[in-house]
Amino acid sequence: MAEPLDDYIDAVSKALALPIEEAWRPAVRANLEVSLRLGRMVDEFALPDETEPAPIFTA
Amino acid sequence: MTSKPEMTASEIASAVAGGKMSALDATEAALARIRQHDTILNSFTDVTADRARAKARAIDADIAAGKEVGPLAGVPFAVKNLFDVAGLSTRAGSKINRDLAPAKRDATLIERMEAAGAVLVGALNMGEYAYDFTGENVHDGPSRNPHDTTRMTGGSSGGSGSAVGGALVPIALGSDTNGSIRVPSSFCGIFGLKPTYGRLSRARSFPFVASLDHLGPFARSVTDLALAYDVMQGPDADDSACSTMRGLEPTLPLLANPVSDLRIAVAGGHFQKNVFPEAVEAVGRVAKALGATQVVDIPEASRARAAAYVITTTEGASLHLDRLRKRPNDFDPAVRDRLIAGAMVPAPLVDRAQKFRRWYRGQLAEIFKSVDVLLAPATPCTAPKLGQVNFNLDGVELPVRANIGIHTQPISFVGLPVVAVPVPLEPLPIGVQIIAAPWREDIALRVAHTLEKMGVAAAPAPRGL
Numbered sequence: 001m002a003e004p005l006d007d008y009i010d011a012v013s014k015a016l017a018l019p020i021e022e023a024w025r026p027a028v029r030a031n032l033e034v035s036l037r038l039g040r041m042v043d044e045f046a047l048p049d050e051t052e053p054a055p056i057f058t059a
Numbered sequence: 060m061t062s063k064p065e066m067t068a069s070e071i072a073s074a075v076a077g078g079k080m081s082a083l084d085a086t087e088a089a090l091a092r093i094r095q096h097d098t099i100l101n102s103f104t105d106v107t108a109d110r111a112r113a114k115a116r117a118i119d120a121d122i123a124a125g126k127e128v129g130p131l132a133g134v135p136f137a138v139k140n141l142f143d144v145a146g147l148s149t150r151a152g153s154k155i156n157r158d159l160a161p162a163k164r165d166a167t168l169i170e171r172m173e174a175a176g177a178v179l180v181g182a183l184n185m186g187e188y189a190y191d192f193t194g195e196n197v198h199d200g201p202s203r204n205p206h207d208t209t210r211m212t213g214g215s216s217g218g219s220g221s222a223v224g225g226a227l228v229p230i231a232l233g234s235d236t237n238g239s240i241r242v243p244s245s246f247c248g249i250f251g252l253k254p255t256y257g258r259l260s261r262a263r264s265f266p267f268v269a270s271l272d273h274l275g276p277f278a279r280s281v282t283d284l285a286l287a288y289d290v291m292q293g294p295d296a297d298d299s300a301c302s303t304m305r306g307l308e309p310t311l312p313l314l315a316n317p318v319s320d321l322r323i324a325v326a327g328g329h330f331q332k333n334v335f336p337e338a339v340e341a342v343g344r345v346a347k348a349l350g351a352t353q354v355v356d357i358p359e360a361s362r363a364r365a366a367a368y369v370i371t372t373t374e375g376a377s378l379h380l381d382r383l384r385k386r387p388n389d390f391d392p393a394v395r396d397r398l399i400a401g402a403m404v405p406a407p408l409v410d411r412a413q414k415f416r417r418w419y420r421g422q423l424a425e426i427f428k429s430v431d432v433l434l435a436p437a438t439p440c441t442a443p444k445l446g447q448v449n450f451n452l453d454g455v456e457l458p459v460r461a462n463i464g465i466h467t468q469p470i471s472f473v474g475l476p477v478v479a480v481p482v483p484l485e486p487l488p489i490g491v492q493i494i495a496a497p498w499r500e501d502i503a504l505r506v507a508h509t510l511e512k513m514g515v516a517a518a519p520a521p522r523g524l
Contacts, residue, residue, distance in 0.1 A: 012403045018384055024396055031400030034461070035372050038365035039408035042415050045362055053413030054270070054420060054473075 005029050062088035064226035065520070068134040068283040071229065072176065075133030078122065082115035082133030086178050089135035092227045093180065096524055102202045102212075102221035104140050105147055105182040111135070114178045129176035130286060136230040139216050140182040141189060142166040142274075143263035151265035152185040152215065154198045154389045155382055166263040167298070168232055168274055168291050175290035180228060183218030187391040189234060189267040190375055190398070191215040192242050192463035193443075197391045201445050204246060205521035206487055210442040213246035213463065215239040216277070220247035223277045225521045230287050231277045234261075236268045237367055238437075238467030240275050244479035245490025246442035249518045250284050250507060251277045255497050256474025258305065259288075262297030268374040269300070270413070271367065271471060279518040281508040284478070285311045288500065310501040314508040321502065324353040326435040326494070329360035333452050333465050337489050338436040341482035345491045346434055348515040349506065355426060355433060363419050363469040366412035372401030373409045393460075420473040427496035432506055436466045437479045437490030467492070476500040478507040480516035488519055 013020050020028055060080040062071060074080040090108055097103050118132055141151040143162035150156045169179060184202040194217020195201040202217035204210040205225035212220045216233030220243025223231045233240050235253040244251030252275045259274050266272055276287040289311050294303040325346050376398045387395055439452060449456050470477055475497060479490040495503040510516035
């Protein structure tokens with residue numbers, strides 16, 4: 001039975017031309033679930049609209 | 060005079076500069092220790108013996124000619140194999156990078172160490188592409204803990220921890236994106252410095268996460284740590300993040316200053332959860348020795364760890380995207396599958412993680428108005444067994460690999476300087492993070508030096524050799 005993230009994984013895999021063998025899929029899915037869970041944790045935190053990102057770059 | 064494994068870098072440099080020991084003898088002694096012990100420790104992937112002997116002979120010739128030599132004259136050192144070493148392919152723990160052309164020029168930090176008289180003796184094992192907290196490597200085998208060779212060194216600078224903890228060399232260099240200097244320091248019972256983000260040049264080292272990558276030294280004494288750090292300071296146009304705003308700020312002359320004027324607190328909340336009793340014991344010993352009774356909660360530290368995770372996995376995926384397309388089967392499968400997942404994280408979440416980083420940096424800046432130093436565990440536990448998959452933390456079964464850095468990630472996320480100090484518990488040592496405000500490495504080193512003088516922090520002799 002297809003897992004909820006499988007359609008998304010297939011679509012991004014195609015969009016990025018990033019092949020995923022079936023044998024890797026469970027581990028990729030498990031890692032993506034962790035990344036999205038932690039991403040949601042960040043997303044849930046309300047930030048002022050004026051907040052700028054932190055990376056440092058000087059030309 | 061013969062070089063002994065317990066000699067510190069400053070003792071070797073003093074003996075060499077004073078004519079009591081030749082740089083070549085110090086170098087040969089290190090090479091002999093590597094030959095004797097590294098078949099067990101597996102910390103070195105390359106030994107640059109010819110280059111080291113040539114450099115040592117040049118130092119001895121300078122001394123014979125009455126020329127000035129640097130503060131690290133004749134001191135053997137080694138580097139994590141993501142540093143460019145002229146003539147070697149910079150493998151960064153991978154199979155894929157072995158196909159790269161040999162580096163034409165040394166990394167900036169190697170050049171600065173050698174300009175101070177240090178002698179490079181080799182390159183060190185590491186977790187693949189630095190995406191690792193264990194020190195295990197599927198291509199080169201695991202680096203092994205010098206206190207119990209059935210245990211992890213921690214990673215990703217595992218060979219650096221093993222080589223210094225095992226007293227093969229007195230100084231090694233490594234990198235720290237989320238904890239990769241502080242974790243091996245903790246498990247291998249040595250001192251490690253992760254400087255402020257932007258302090259030391261990363262030029263000609265293989266990157267991982269540009270937003271979070273730092274380089275720094277490991278040593279068995281705080282004096283050696285400061286000595287190496289001081290000679291590596293200075294702006295570098297070849298690293299866009301390396302600050303041009305900071306001049307040289309030597310720490311060695313300040314080490315012996317008292318710490319009685321410093322406001323020292325223990326980090327609470329996130330940093331007092333998810334810990335084994337040994338981490339509680341280590342932080343308690345350090346806090347007691349320093350008279351630190353105040354507990355300061357760092358707001359949203361768990362969320363900071365989450366944001367560091369998101370930035371790491373996505374920037375790492377971006378770096379390796381083409382290799383993931385063309386040579387997926389040449390990666391460590393565990394690294395590959397995490398990176399592929401990282402490529403699939405929606406962009407707004409990454410942007411929000413970077414914005415959260417700015418907010419969180421403001422919170423730490425507020426805290427450092429009222430304290431000078433924060434104390435926190437470097438790792439939740441002492442070194443796990445090699446291959447160990449899970450541990451039980453606060454009653455929850457969790458994967459070891461992902462959770463070893465739970466207390467280091469919220470600190471490097473905003474680039475704060477940290478000295479990891481080893482607390483010599485039995486049967487295994489464990490580290491404590493001495494965390495200071497940005498650009499105040501001098502304070503963290505001063506506190507570490509005080510703890511070392513008190514005997515609370517010490518690098519134990521290797522017990523597994």
